[in-house]
Amino acid sequence: MNWRLWIPLALFAGFLALSAYQLNQPKDEFVESRMVGRQLPYFDLAPAMPNQPGLASAQFTDGTPRLLNVFASWCLPCIAEAPQLERLQREGAEIVGVAIRDRPADVARFLAQNGNPYSAIGSDDLSALQLELGSSGVPETFVIDGKGMIRYQHIGDIRAGDVPMLLGKLREARQ
Amino acid sequence: MKRLILMIAALVSCFSMSVSAQDTMPPAPYAYRQLDDPALEAKAQDLMETLRCLKCQSQSIADSDAPMAGDMRHQVRLRIAAGESPDAIRGWLMERYGDYVSYKPEISASTWPLFAVPMILVLLAGVILLRRLRNST
Numbered sequence: 001m002n003w004r005l006w007i008p009l010a011l012f013a014g015f016l017a018l019s020a021y022q023l024n025q026p027k028d029e030f031v032e033s034r035m036v037g038r039q040l041p042y043f044d045l046a047p048a049m050p051n052q053p054g055l056a057s058a059q060f061t062d063g064t065p066r067l068l069n070v071f072a073s074w075c076l077p078c079i080a081e082a083p084q085l086e087r088l089q090r091e092g093a094e095i096v097g098v099a100i101r102d103r104p105a106d107v108a109r110f111l112a113q114n115g116n117p118y119s120a121i122g123s124d125d126l127s128a129l130q131l132e133l134g135s136s137g138v139p140e141t142f143v144i145d146g147k148g149m150i151r152y153q154h155i156g157d158i159r160a161g162d163v164p165m166l167l168g169k170l171r172e173a174r175q
Numbered sequence: 176m177k178r179l180i181l182m183i184a185a186l187v188s189c190f191s192m193s194v195s196a197q198d199t200m201p202p203a204p205y206a207y208r209q210l211d212d213p214a215l216e217a218k219a220q221d222l223m224e225t226l227r228c229l230k231c232q233s234q235s236i237a238d239s240d241a242p243m244a245g246d247m248r249h250q251v252r253l254r255i256a257a258g259e260s261p262d263a264i265r266g267w268l269m270e271r272y273g274d275y276v277s278y279k280p281e282i283s284a285s286t287w288p289l290f291a292v293p294m295i296l297v298l299l300a301g302v303i304l305l306r307r308l309r310n311s312t
Contacts, residue, residue, distance in 0.1 A: 029232075031229055031232075031272055031273070031275055031276070032273070033271060033272070034269075034270060034271055034272065034273050035271055072198060074197060074198040074199065100198075101198040101200040101242055101246075102198065102200070103199065103200065106199070125200060125203075126203045126246050126249060126250075127203075127242075127243055127246035127247075128246070128250070130243075130246075131246065131247065131250060131268075131271065132271070133271070134271030134272050136229035136230065136243075136272065137229070137230060137243075
């Protein structure tokens, strides 16, 4: 019998195996930003609440690495990550915030309830900066070095186990 | 009676919980408003139908009511109105989110087999067919 007759069947079996393998791979729900490794885009956001400065890209070029936390008062995982942000701040991280689609009164209430680790918070009512950063949800946290370059993106809420990693990324950004 | 009131209170608090997970801001100005120029609006609509909503990943931003999709439509309409080409706007988003944000098939380092394999198969079938026809005559 001609062995070549089996080639199509073998190819089909190979295709099935590939499909089965790919279908069993966990789906990656996260859309990673392509802006990591690039300079922050220009922006100048109004303060998200009274008594707290707003946020502008010019503030990032003073040599201090920062965490840029994208959050919102209406975002439930942001409540979960609030204690970790406070811990990061206690460990010496400078944290600035961008409040997405939020009202000043709601931001103030959220911070009164969950703590305020931010040195400045900009208001992004149209998700404009969020789109510029390649961020696709709240919360997300970017590590920005002292020259305004985006060094790292953390997607989702910061868990206790992520704190040392983020502090490490900030140390790396200092060099 | 007291139990009923408690139950209603629990139900209401349930609803207010789920509502608080969504923002209360009004949609962006051009999220639901069409551009005045029908030609520009058609251009924007065509583009919006081929851009992926990042919050609701199986919908285009034209289909989705997610606030972020509204903000993306706002961006698309403003940029179209300002004279930017649809390809430039798609490029601007792909620069930030990668190929993933676009539904328009693009030949790239990872997608070329999708286009090449069918062509190879058709060529192969043609060659086999030709040879058989030649042999049979």
